[in-house]
Amino acid sequence: MDELTKLQAQSDQLATAIKSYIKHQRDVESSDQLRANSEANKDLNKAKTLIYASMAKMKTLLGGPVELIQDLARQVEVVACLKWLAEYQILACIPVEGGMSMQDLADLAGVPEIQLRRIIRLMGTCGFLQEPLPNYVSHTPLSAQFVTNQSLLDAAVFMADLAAPTALQMSTATQRFGGSWHPTETAYSLALSTVQPFGVAIQERPKLGRQWSAYLQAVGLHQEKEIVDMLSQLKWPSLGTAFIVEVGAQSTSMAQHLAKKFPTLHLIVQIDPTRSSTLSHYSLRPSEMINGLARDFTAQLEPESSSRPGSASSSITVTYRSAGMPQPVIDAAVYILHLPVVSMSSPTGAEGMDMVKAELKDYLGILRASGAILLIPTANLLPKPGSLSDSTFEAVARARDLSMLQLANEGEMEMTELLGIIDTTRDGLGRLVITNQLRSQNGLIVGLTIKYEAYC
Template structure:
């Protein structure tokens, strides 16, 4: 009798893809929602409940692994090399503002689009055909292009257009220079930094731009790039799990008021930009008082946008977090996507500026990307986060961190910080870590 064998991995993956996709489609049909489509007007993201978000993630992970297996080692390697050129046509869509030159429902000859763009017909034809293979445009018939769901969104969502421009014109030029920055231009540990580590002006960005300025200083000298970056960040922070208000539901801010016996509790939002999170927090917890700190020019711009209902509850304060924390005795100090912009050594300098201001029991709350441990997610999901990590290296000599790295970083800043809780946001790489200040602990 022949013993039964498990199905080959490729068949197992294909079966899982079918099962998970069927579950997603069944939900969409039962709720009168459209199926995924490349047509303009398609939802930018499938509106799924948490359990089906997990099935969708599993399907994408299985699809990624199946493609790699079917291509084989050589095919997969060649596929990776080909990705180096994938942004070329997307960059062309941005630079020539192609989405805005094409009406929804319009079919246009490729040659006519080249004329509208004032571009070389042969080169533009080739770029548009490449864009169609990446679903950035559609080819309704030979020699013609039309909007896809992607290009239509770029035409109608200004922040998405800015996001693409930031990716293609600010981030992408640095990527090919990461290894050169590490091995040729600034080899070694970068001992010029105050406490060791690579400073933020010895990056792939500096090679790409030919500048000695850190990225954010570079932006200050170009008003349009500064505006585009702000638009790009507004797009990123609108994505599920990345929006500032996501931290409202994942951390018990109300516990701060309980400990105050009815008195108002104070939260310092360090690097809080325009105060979006602070306004949402005080709307939900009116007894909280929030001090939003950022550089003076950021705070000056934020004043005009602060809603009148937040008066008395939200205070805007100019502050450089590399200098001592001026708000002493607050109940919590909140860092949202701040520390991932800095290397460990610069983060230590930032965190140590808090120490003199802390009272016993004060909270340090960090809301930032957390890299999952190997095997905790599919390689597909982990790759998305690892790409963010490489981007941090490329632009800032900074990094995304694992939960263990976050704990090690904070306790290295001062052993009197004690990790109290960790929450991983659902369907998001973001986490919330809470530390308490315990000055009686031995250092």
């Protein structure tokens, strides 16, 4: 297929997706029923995903090296402008409804008007702020959200203050540290001229931890509620009062969401006190960390595996089990296994891969004897290259992974690596097989269901 034919095909797909989006948007606006509204929202998001996918492919077909450089130059300045607007609280000074003169805004914020005007006009080119009259500024729907949602500004500031400067030190870090996996030998340590690991910094500086959490959410790390909503595609009600074991959890937030949706289930959350990760721990917002962790750690933490539970609700039991210890619950209907977050190119990454292999091998006997299902959440694994219809989603995931490497020498497992491990996990009587791949609307695999299959 030549380039013009590809362009025509994408044009047709884009037109169809836009018509679908308009239809479903009207359905959402006119629907009074919650369930109908929920279904319409799903269709709306699906159409939106298709629009972005077609636009991205058309941009690839039409763009060249000059367009790429121009786009990068614009993005660099947009990040700098967001940082400047946040630093001087410009967005909060502009009325959400209506607007004000740039001169009055400059006087109020204490900044040079000529600089303010240039920044506003650049941001206006991407729909962020607008100039409805000469030298008069007002919010757009996009910029107004940065006033009402502080986490968006937190994410932007983190990007400007840390993510971007750290990324630019990547080549120097490679020259100086090679393939080192040590948390103090990173691009981050060079960018800030510090020996304090990034993971320690976000623990000791609450504001930085908050910004990091906001940044992760903004760059595509799924919140547990979203993951649970997707996992709800499974037929949980058919399990009745069965036991569900969540292995390697960092909090009880996923269990709480499941218990709320399916109150007849009995959930056992196995916290692994030896498993810690800059990514997995601080991907939770502070409120989730308080509600999901502090409440449940009322039980005395004991080494290895503890039978003393702390209860978040009558249907949730919290215990403590380190990776590699025998699984004490052998009669559950479903085991939800959380994977460790490590850099796959480091010695600790190799250990992490071995840990996953060993953990899966441990479940061979349990699944063979009980017929239980193993469920692995995979929303934060790196997708198979080229597997998503919209390459933007893969780009976001891989940018997040690189950021983790630059900041802390950590990273996310490739989906292909996990699939390879599952495919080779077997014993003399049978093997593990994937029975279902749960996907989000953008095509990302958010969960795998696995069972034991005996050899014929």
